[in-house]
Amino acid sequence: MRIGFIGLGRMGKGMAHRILSGGHDLAVYDVATQATVEFAKGGAHVASSIEDLCKDREVVITMLAEDAAVHEVALGRGGLCASLPAGAIHMASGTYGIATIRALETAHAKSKQTLIAVPVLGRPDLAASGQLGLVPAGPKEALERCEALFKLMGRRIFYAGLKPESASAIKLANNAVLGCAITAMGEGFSLVRKHGVEAKVLYEVLTEGLFAGAPAYVGYGKTMVDESYHKVGSPITIGMKDAILIAGAANLAHVPMPSHDVYLERLLGAIAHGDGDLDQAGLAREQSRASGLE
Amino acid sequence: MSEATRLRVGFIGLGRMGLAMANRLLGAGHDLVVFNRSPEKAADLVKAGATLAPSVKGACEGREIVITMVSDDAALREVTLGPGGIRESLAPGEIHLAMGTHAVAEIQKLAAVHNEAKQILVAAPVLGRPDMAATGQVSIVAGGPSQSVKKCDLLFQVMGRRTFQCGERPEHASITKLANNFMLGCAIGAMAEGFSLVRKYGVVPQVFYEVMTEGLFAAPSYKVYGKIMVDEAYDKVGFTTLLGLKDFGLIMAAAEAARVPLPSGNAFRDRLLSALAHNDGNKDWAVVGREQARASGLE
Numbered sequence: 001m002r003i004g005f006i007g008l009g010r011m012g013k014g015m016a017h018r019i020l021s022g023g024h025d026l027a028v029y030d031v032a033t034q035a036t037v038e039f040a041k042g043g044a045h046v047a048s049s050i051e052d053l054c055k056d057r058e059v060v061i062t063m064l065a066e067d068a069a070v071h072e073v074a075l076g077r078g079g080l081c082a083s084l085p086a087g088a089i090h091m092a093s094g095t096y097g098i099a100t101i102r103a104l105e106t107a108h109a110k111s112k113q114t115l116i117a118v119p120v121l122g123r124p125d126l127a128a129s130g131q132l133g134l135v136p137a138g139p140k141e142a143l144e145r146c147e148a149l150f151k152l153m154g155r156r157i158f159y160a161g162l163k164p165e166s167a168s169a170i171k172l173a174n175n176a177v178l179g180c181a182i183t184a185m186g187e188g189f190s191l192v193r194k195h196g197v198e199a200k201v202l203y204e205v206l207t208e209g210l211f212a213g214a215p216a217y218v219g220y221g222k223t224m225v226d227e228s229y230h231k232v233g234s235p236i237t238i239g240m241k242d243a244i245l246i247a248g249a250a251n252l253a254h255v256p257m258p259s260h261d262v263y264l265e266r267l268l269g270a271i272a273h274g275d276g277d278l279d280q281a282g283l284a285r286e287q288s289r290a291s292g293l294e
Numbered sequence: 295m296s297e298a299t300r301l302r303v304g305f306i307g308l309g310r311m312g313l314a315m316a317n318r319l320l321g322a323g324h325d326l327v328v329f330n331r332s333p334e335k336a337a338d339l340v341k342a343g344a345t346l347a348p349s350v351k352g353a354c355e356g357r358e359i360v361i362t363m364v365s366d367d368a369a370l371r372e373v374t375l376g377p378g379g380i381r382e383s384l385a386p387g388e389i390h391l392a393m394g395t396h397a398v399a400e401i402q403k404l405a406a407v408h409n410e411a412k413q414i415l416v417a418a419p420v421l422g423r424p425d426m427a428a429t430g431q432v433s434i435v436a437g438g439p440s441q442s443v444k445k446c447d448l449l450f451q452v453m454g455r456r457t458f459q460c461g462e463r464p465e466h467a468s469i470t471k472l473a474n475n476f477m478l479g480c481a482i483g484a485m486a487e488g489f490s491l492v493r494k495y496g497v498v499p500q501v502f503y504e505v506m507t508e509g510l511f512a513a514p515s516y517k518v519y520g521k522i523m524v525d526e527a528y529d530k531v532g533f534t535t536l537l538g539l540k541d542f543g544l545i546m547a548a549a550e551a552a553r554v555p556l557p558s559g560n561a562f563r564d565r566l567l568s569a570l571a572h573n574d575g576n577k578d579w580a581v582v583g584r585e586q587a588r589a590s591g592l593e
Contacts, residue, residue, distance in 0.1 A: 098495070121509050133509055158505050161496050169495030170502055173488035178510055180484030184558045187480075188473040191545075194552035195398065195469040197460050205458050205474050209421055209433055211481075214513035246491075253494035255590040257487040258561035259480065265557070291554045 001025070003149070004053045004060035006073055007094070008035040011120065012063035014127030015093070015153050019061075020044055022152040029053040054083035059146060061091045066241070067100040074104050086112035089142050091149070092164070093118050095175070097245040098252050101165045114142040117164035119171035120154070123233075131155045137167035172246045179243060179263035181216045182280055186266070186287035189224055194291060199225045223281035230278065237276040239283075240267045295323035299448055303327070304353035304360035305344075306373055306380075307394070308335040311420065312363035314427035315393070315453050320344055322452040329353035350376075354383035359446060361391045363420075366540070367400045374404055386412035389442050391449070392464070393434075395419045395541065398472070398548040401465045414442045417464035418450065418457075419471035423532065431455045435474075437467030472545045476559055479542060481511075482519050482579065483562035486586035489523055493592060499524045523583035531578045538579035539566045565589075 001024050005016040008030040020026045020042050027045040028036050029052075036046045047053035050073060054060060060080060064070045070092060074080040080090050090108055092101070092115060101117055108115040116138030126132050134154035136143055139162060150157050160166040188206075189199045203225045211217035223229065243264045250257045263283075270276065270286040278285070288294045301324050305316045308330035316339055320326050326344040328336050329352065336346045347353040350373050354360050360380055364370050370392060374380045380390050390408055392401065392415065405415040415438060422432030434454040436443050439462060450457045460466040485506070492502045503520045507513075511520075522528065542563045549556045562582070569575070569585040587593045 121505065133505065135505060156508060158501055160501055161498070163496055166492075166495050166497045169492045169497055170505055173491045173502060174505055174510065176491065177481075177484045177488045177506060180487070180558065181481060181511075184477055184480035184484070187554070187556045187558055188477050191476065191549055191552065191554050191556065192469050192473045194554050195465065195548065196463065197466045197470055201458055201460050202470055202473050205421070205433070205435060205470055206477060208456060210474065210478055210515040211513045214511045214516065216510040217513065249495070250491060253491065253590075255487070255491050255494055257491065258564065259484045259487055259558055262557040262561055291552075 001149070002056055002058045003027070004029070004047070004057040005063070006030065006050065006053065006060065007063035008032075008039070009063065009065065010124040011127045014124055015061070015063060015120070015132075016044075017042070017128065018130045018152045019149060022148070027053050027057065049078060050080065051078040051083040054080060054085070057084065057088055059089045059091055059149065060084060061093055061149075063093045065094065067096050067245070070094060070096060070104070071100060075107055081107045081111045081113065084111070084113050089114045089116060089146065091116050091118050091146060093120055095119050095171050095242060095245070096168055098165050098168055098249045101168045105164055114139055115164050116142050116146065117167040118146075118150070119167055121171075121174070127153070133158065135160050135167045135170050137161045138164045169249060172242070172249050175242045176246045176257065176260045176263075178216050179239060179280075180259040182220050182283050183259075183263045183266050183287070185217065185221055185224060186284035189284055190287050190291040190293060193288075193293060220281045223279055224284040227285070229275075229282035229285060232277065232279045234280050235277050236267055236270050236280055236282055239280045240271060240276075243267055300324060301448060302356060302358045303449065304329070304347070304357040305363070306330070306350060306353055306360065307363040307365075307369075308339070309363065309365060310424040311427050313339070314424050315361075315363060315420070316344070317342070317428065318430050318453050319449060324449070324452075327353050327357065349378055350380060351378040351383040354380055357384065357388060359389045359391050359449065360384055361393055361449070363393045365394065367397050370394060370396055370400065370404070375407065381407055381411050381413070384411075384413050389414045389416055389446065391416045391418055391446050393418050393420055395471055395475070395544070396468055397544045398465045398468045399551060401468045405464050414439060415464045416442050416446050417467040418446065419467060420454070421471065421474060427453070433458065435460050435467045435470045437461050437470070438464045469548055472541070472548055475541045476545045476556070478515055479538060479562045479579075480558045481515050482582055483558070483565055483586075485516065485520055485523065486565070486583040489583055490586045490590040490592060493587070494590065519580045522578060522580040526584065528574070528577040528581040528584060531576070533579050534576050535566055535569045535579045535581055536575045539563070539570065542566060
C-alpha cells in the first residue's frame with residue numbers, strides 16, 4: 001500500500017519502521033527533519049511538506065503528541081484535508097480528545113476522505129517490535145483496508161466500534177483507570193506508613209495477591225516504594241494533559257467521574273508543588289504531603 | 295506430627311472461613327478445641343477429631359493459641375472481654391490470634407488488655423475466599439511480637455499459601471489488610487467510571503474489559519470484578535455492598551486517626567452509599583458499576 005506517516009517521535013518511529021519492513025511504499029514527514037534521516041536510508045520517501053506527503057497516498061498515519069498538533073496537521077493550510085486524495089484514509093494514532101476526533105471526522109467527510117482513530121497501547125520498545133495493542137474504530141470498510149497495517153504494528157487488535165470517537169473513549173478510559181490506580185496506591189501507602197508499616201510490605205501484599213500481574217501496580221508501585229520519581233516514564237504534566245481530555249470526554253457525555261476528579265486534583269497539587277516533571281508515580285509524594293508525611 | 299510441633303489450639307468462630315481454616319489445622323494434626331455460638335456447625339470437625347467446647351472458656355483452657363475468626367468488632371470484643379472471655383480464661387504467656395478483619399483502634403485496645411493480663415495478641419487477618427481457605431491457598435498478613443508470630447507461623451503454614459510480616463504490633467496487620475481492601479474498592483470504583491464512559495461513546499463493555507485485563511490491569515481483581523460488571527451479574531454475591539461499606543468505615547476511621555486524607559476512598563464510599571440508597575446493599579459490591587451507570591443516566 002502507499003502509506004504516509006507524520007510524527008516520528010519515539011512511538012511513531014517504531015511504528016513507521018514496522019510499516020516499512022512490511023514492504024509498503026512509505027513516505028514520511030516530520031517537522032524535526034533529522035528524525036527522517038534513518039527512513040531515507042531505509043528506502044522511504046522523505047516528503048518536504050504535508051502536501052507533498054499526501055500525493056497518491058491511500059492511508060496517512062499521524063502519531064502526534066497533542067490535539068493542537070493533529071488539528072493543525074489535518075485542518076491547517078496545506079494539511080491532510082486539503083491535500084489527501086478523495087477516498088483516502090487518515091489513521092489518527094495518538095491519544096486525542098473527543099471534540100478533536102469529531103472535528104476531524106466531519107472535516108474529512110466533507111473532503112470525501114475517511115477518518116479512523118487507532119490509539120495504541122504500549123511503550124516505544126513495543127512499538128519497535130510490533131507488539132503494541134491497537135484500538136481501531138471507524139467505518140468498517142476503512143478498517144478492513146487497514147487491517148494489514150494493524151497486524152504489522154500490533155500484537156493485539158481491539159476493535160472498538162464504527163465511530164472513531166469510540167476508540168478515543170477506550171484509550172481515555174484506560175488512562176483514567178490507570179490514573180485512579182496510581183492515586184489510590186498513593187493513598188494506600190500513606191495510610192500504612194502513618195500506621196508504622198513499611199510501604200514495601202503493602203506493595204508485596206498487593207502485587208502477590210489481588211493485583212498480581214498488573215503492570216500498573218507492579219511498575220508504579222515499585223517507583224513509589226523506591227521513591228525513584230526522577231526516573232521518568234510518563235511525567236505528571238502529560239498525565240495532566242490526558243486527564244483534561246478525559247474530563248472533557250466525561251463532560252461531553254455527562255458522566256460524573258469522582259475518582260478521576262480526585263486524580264486530576266492530585267495532579268494539579270503535584271504541579272503546584274513543582275513536581276510536574278516527575279514520573280506520575282510522584283503523585284504518591286503529593287499524597288504524602290497532604291498527609292503530613294513530607 | 296511430633297509433640298514439639300503439635301500445638302494445643304482453640305478456635306472460636308466457625309463461619310465459612312473459620313470452618314475451612316479449622317479443618318486445615320485439624321488435618322495437619324494439631325490438637326483442636328472449637329467453640330461456636332451455633333454448635334451444630336462444629337459437627338463435621340468433631341467427627342474428624344476436634345473437641346467441642348461448651349463455652350469460650352472451654353476453648354481457652356489449656357490452650358497455647360486461641361484463634362478468633364469472628365465477623366465484626368463487637369463479636370471480637372464480646373468473646374475477648376465478656377464474662378468467661380479470652381482475657382479471663384487464657385493462661386498468662388499464651389497467644390490470642392485474631393484472624394478476622396478488625397478496626398485498628400479495636401486491635402490496639404485488645405492488645406493493651408491482653409498485655410495487662412500477660413497474654414499476647416497477634417493479629418493475622420486473611421486475604422482470600424472460603425474456597426481458598428479450604429485448600430490452604432489464602433494469604434495471611436501478620437502483626438505482633440516476632441517471637442509470638444513465629445510460633446503462630448506453624449499454623450499459618452497450614453492455613454495459607456503465603457504470610458506477610460507487617461510489623462511488631464498487631465495493628466500493623468490490621469492496617470495492611472484494610473489498605474489492601476481499600477485498593478480493591480478504589481479499583482472497582484475506577485473501573486465502574488471507565489465502563490460508563492466508554493458505554494456513552496458506543497463501546498461494547500466487553501471490549502474495554504479486554505483492553506484493561508490484557509494490558510495494564512492483567513490482575514485477578516480487575517478480571518474478576520470487571521467480568522461481573524460486563525455480565526451485570528451482581529446477584530452472584532462474593533462480597534456484599536453492605537460488607538464493603540463496613541470495611542470502608544474501618545478504613546476511614548483508621549485514616550482519620552492517623553490524619554490521612556483518602557479522597558479516592560471517599561469517592562468510592564459515596565458510591566457504595568448510593569448503591570445502598572438504591573437497595574443494592576445485598577448485591578455484590580461490584581454493583582457500584584450499576585450505581586455509576588445510574589449516576590451517568592445510563593440506567
